[in-house]
Amino acid sequence: MRYLVTGGAGFIGSHVALTLLDAGHDVVILDNLSTGHRKAIPSGAQFEHIDLVDSSAVDRLVAQGPWDAVLHFAAISLVGASMAEPYHYLRQNTLTSLNLIDACTKYGVKRFVFSSTAALFGGVDRLPPIPDNALVDPGSPYGESKFFVERALLWADRIHGMKHACLRYFNAAGSDISGRLGEDHRPETHLIPLAIDAMLGRRPPLKLFGHDYPTPDGTCIRDYIHVADLADAHISVIDQICDRSVTYNLGNGKGYSNLEIIQSVERVSGRSVPWEWAARREGDPSVLTADFSRIHQETGWQPKINDIDTIVGSALRWRENHPNGYSD
Ligand SMILES: NC(=O)c1ccc[n+]([C@@H]2O[C@H](COP(=O)([O-])OP(=O)(O)OC[C@H]3O[C@@H](n4cnc5c(N)ncnc54)[C@H](O)[C@@H]3O)[C@@H](O)[C@H]2O)c1
Numbered sequence: 001m002r003y004l005v006t007g008g009a010g011f012i013g014s015h016v017a018l019t020l021l022d023a024g025h026d027v028v029i030l031d032n033l034s035t036g037h038r039k040a041i042p043s044g045a046q047f048e049h050i051d052l053v054d055s056s057a058v059d060r061l062v063a064q065g066p067w068d069a070v071l072h073f074a075a076i077s078l079v080g081a082s083m084a085e086p087y088h089y090l091r092q093n094t095l096t097s098l099n100l101i102d103a104c105t106k107y108g109v110k111r112f113v114f115s116s117t118a119a120l121f122g123g124v125d126r127l128p129p130i131p132d133n134a135l136v137d138p139g140s141p142y143g144e145s146k147f148f149v150e151r152a153l154l155w156a157d158r159i160h161g162m163k164h165a166c167l168r169y170f171n172a173a174g175s176d177i178s179g180r181l182g183e184d185h186r187p188e189t190h191l192i193p194l195a196i197d198a199m200l201g202r203r204p205p206l207k208l209f210g211h212d213y214p215t216p217d218g219t220c221i222r223d224y225i226h227v228a229d230l231a232d233a234h235i236s237v238i239d240q241i242c243d244r245s246v247t248y249n250l251g252n253g254k255g256y257s258n259l260e261i262i263q264s265v266e267r268v269s270g271r272s273v274p275w276e277w278a279a280r281r282e283g284d285p286s287v288l289t290a291d292f293s294r295i296h297q298e299t300g301w302q303p304k305i306n307d308i309d310t311i312v313g314s315a316l317r318w319r320e321n322h323p324n325g326y327s328d
């Protein structure tokens, strides 16, 4: 099979590309390296240095099909930044995705997998876990931009018959179990890598955003899913969307508070994490956990790495071996 992967130099896209290559498929990666890394591009993948804003370049690449599926990871994806620059986020994520979807329908792509997000459910607090059919109410322009793309894909199916899987990831974490890839966002905003760096003394004490959420210990609760489990889910859905489109929540189904994540880093490393309280971060919902029963029922997929210490441990190992991330 031959796959086009946008954002394949980034955290999740590189792990999924690696899984596809490991399974013997051909992979072409489109990335502008804005937040991704050349060194994260798995060997064996063909790399096209293209910005999705450039519709002509996107058109030329998509024309070089046939593609068995297009997997679209490329996006700007910081919830906090999207509150500060709402129109940049709305414009960028929708324009880039529309350029890609337009080219895909023009050249007859049949299957499209889209990285959506639990941020679609960030607007109101609701009883966890969140089912696939929960009312969408994005808590940020980032979430709103992803919902727009889900809607555009609905029309690409109705008008052109291009089937899609919208995968609403909860919090992606961890790293390739055999240590080939890891997480290196710049700037890093995610809790687990920041807690690890604070523990390693590579950053000032971690700031914990908010202590008065309506949760047992007052800190936010999130559902961490290992990036290898996310990759497996992509393989499962590609097989499944030959004749219908699907939308799934992808998480572990279990929630961990921010304080519990710090405790996990301390257990796994045997060292303490320096941290201090800070004000709430705008746009953060108090609890996000996934009900992933629909993808389980329909494809058999379920997360294999359920233990938070294993997830944190894989992230820690990569960071210890790559203290400067992909700059090493
Ligand atoms: N990390 C998470 O926990 C999480 C959770 C939910 C959803 N998501 C979504 O998953 C996807 C991947 O997230 P990630 O954490 O791997 O992010 P990332 O920043 O590591 O990867 C994004 C990749 O897309 C590339 N890119 C960005 N804009 C581009 C453009 N205009 N043209 C070409 N390439 C471009 C970047 O260079 C990078 O390689 C995103 O769509 C994100 O919104 C991530």
Ligand SMILES: O=c1ccn([C@@H]2O[C@H](COP(=O)(O)OP(=O)(O)O[C@H]3O[C@H](CO)[C@H](O)[C@H](O)[C@H]3O)[C@@H](O)[C@H]2O)c(=O)[nH]1
Pocket: 077, 078, 079, 116, 117, 118, 119, 169, 170, 171, 172, 189, 190, 191, 192, 194, 206, 207, 208, 209, 210, 220, 221, 222, 258, 281, 284, 288
């Ligand atoms: O320095 C930090 C960083 C994070 N947090 C807290 O840790 C929790 C998790 O925050 P992350 O930034 O790690 O993850 P988010 O839940 O904000 O966002 C992630 O998951 C979302 C979906 O749930 C989006 O898709 C988004 O792209 C993805 O980064 C939040 O309560 C946040 O306030 C801190 O206290 N201090």
